[in-house]
Amino acid sequence: MSVYAEEATTTRDYLNSINAGVTNIVGSGGRESEQSKEAMDELAALAEENAPAEEEEASTLFMANVTNSLNVRTEPDSESERAGLLYKDCGGRILERGEEWTRIQSGDLVGWVSNDYLLFDEEAEALANDVGFKILTVNTDALRIREEPGEDARILALVANGDELEVVDDSDPDWVEVAYGDESGFVSAQYVDISFSIDAGETMAAIRKREEEEAEAKRQAMLRAQQAKVDAEGNEIKLLAALIQCEAGAYDTEGMLAVGAVVMNRVRSGAYPNTIYSVIYASGQFTPALNGKVAAVYNNKVYDSCMAAAQAAVNGQTNVGTATHFRRAGRHEGIVIGGNVFW
Numbered sequence: 001m002s003v004y005a006e007e008a009t010t011t012r013d014y015l016n017s018i019n020a021g022v023t024n025i026v027g028s029g030g031r032e033s034e035q036s037k038e039a040m041d042e043l044a045a046l047a048e049e050n051a052p053a054e055e056e057e058a059s060t061l062f063m064a065n066v067t068n069s070l071n072v073r074t075e076p077d078s079e080s081e082r083a084g085l086l087y088k089d090c091g092g093r094i095l096e097r098g099e100e101w102t103r104i105q106s107g108d109l110v111g112w113v114s115n116d117y118l119l120f121d122e123e124a125e126a127l128a129n130d131v132g133f134k135i136l137t138v139n140t141d142a143l144r145i146r147e148e149p150g151e152d153a154r155i156l157a158l159v160a161n162g163d164e165l166e167v168v169d170d171s172d173p174d175w176v177e178v179a180y181g182d183e184s185g186f187v188s189a190q191y192v193d194i195s196f197s198i199d200a201g202e203t204m205a206a207i208r209k210r211e212e213e214e215a216e217a218k219r220q221a222m223l224r225a226q227q228a229k230v231d232a233e234g235n236e237i238k239l240l241a242a243l244i245q246c247e248a249g250a251y252d253t254e255g256m257l258a259v260g261a262v263v264m265n266r267v268r269s270g271a272y273p274n275t276i277y278s279v280i281y282a283s284g285q286f287t288p289a290l291n292g293k294v295a296a297v298y299n300n301k302v303y304d305s306c307m308a309a310a311q312a313a314v315n316g317q318t319n320v321g322t323a324t325h326f327r328r329a330g331r332h333e334g335i336v337i338g339g340n341v342f343w
Contacts, residue, residue: 062104063091063124063198065117068270072111072201076101083111084203087282088271089131091124091198107200107283130332131325132198134167135287136178139193145185149175156185166287168328170194179287179328183250200283214277236276240264241310242298243280246288247326248338249306255338256306258320260313262342265324272324276314 064070064086073080076098092106097120101112119127138159146153149172157180159165168184169177175186176194202210240260248255266272266279273279280289288294320326320335320342329336334343 058097059121059125060094061091061120061124061128062094062102063119063127064088064113064201065119066271070113070117072104072106072109072113074111076103076112078114080112082204084109084201085207086113086201087199087273089127089199090201091128091132092200094120107202108206109201109203128196128198132196133327134170135195135197136165136167136170136176136187137193137195138163138165138187138191140191143187143191145178145180145187147185149177149186153186156180156183159187164287164291167194181246181250181293184328197284199285202283210278214275217277237307237310237314238302239280239294239298240276240313241302241306242294243286243289244309245297245303245306246293247286248340249303251338251340253305253309254319255340256309257312257317258323258335258337258340258342259326260309261318261320262323262326264313264316265318265320265322269322269324 066086066088068088070086070090071078072083072086074083075081086106086109090106092104092109094102095105095110096103098115100115102115102118103112104110104118118124138161141161142158143160143163144158145156147156148154165178165180165187167176168179170189172189174189176189176192177184177186240263243263244256244259248259263276263279267274267276273282280286280294284290286294319337323335323342326334326340326342329339329341332341332343334341336342
């Protein structure tokens with residue numbers, strides 16, 4: 001018995017011809033059942049081999065490929081109005097990818113960017129994995145942070161619904177290790193949402209608002225300076241010291257200086273906002289600033305050691321070279337100082 005499929009002009013024709021062959025075999029009766037089974041197996045293998053390959057789902061991630069900042073336009077035209085700015089290490093979602101221009105969304109910013117200044121696919125994913133981090137959001141009224149992963153472990157603190165914490169490790173399906181103050185703790189995975197975070201761009205409205213707030217903050221600082229004989233720069237030193245206290249207060253002076261140096265490296269680099277305030281409060285950057293802990297420390301008590309480290313960093317001292325990033329040690333290559341790694 002001969003089983004075959006005629007040459008097909010399309011994949012659909014090919015599969016139809018195979019189906020016809022299978023029908024002929026099934027209808028031939030039991031006397032050739034063994035032979036039919038072998039032929040059907042052969043046809044199935046041929047169908048699988050010649051079926052059109054499934055296309056991989058296109059990546060929707062992009063990353064900015066700049067050293068300073070990048071204009072985002074309202075239209076795919078370099079002369080059109082600016083919708084906002086992307087900075088170094090910013091990324092987001094592709095809305096429409098063209099040959100020369102791509103429409104993107106990065107945080108609240110939506111607009112068009114020339115493809116010459118963007119990374120796509122594997123390159124975008126590699127950079128995002130390098131500079132991004134995971135954020136945990138509490139989705140229950142009160143969540144316990146424990147010293148170890150287990151319901152019998154000592155409770156370190158309680159966090160409220162909506163609070164955000166930086167994820168240290170989420171490989172355990174039941175417990176998530178989080179950064180909490182100068183330590184790390186564990187929370188139950190069933191009461192949290194985890195998202196991957198990368199820096200987002202700024203709309204022109206947000207930039208104007210930030211600049212107005214910075215100008216007002218400086219004006220108020222100057223008024224306070226006249227009254228208390230403290231200049232406005234001293235205020236930013238205290239803000240930097242508050243961040244250092246949140247990020248490295250448990251470490252020695254070297255660990256404190258390293259955090260301060262990262263902030264000042266960003267201020268001086270041209271790739272980030274150029275004030276201490278705007279660097280510390282940039283979208284998606286320093287978790288203690290975004291969840292209110294820096295402000296709480298600033299308005300309560302800043303350690304003298306953190307103030308000294310902040311002043312040294314502002315004066316240009318650095319023990320991490322030109323590093324502009326740091327994370328908890330163990331998950332990235334770089335200069336390890338205290339409990340953090342700097343790169």
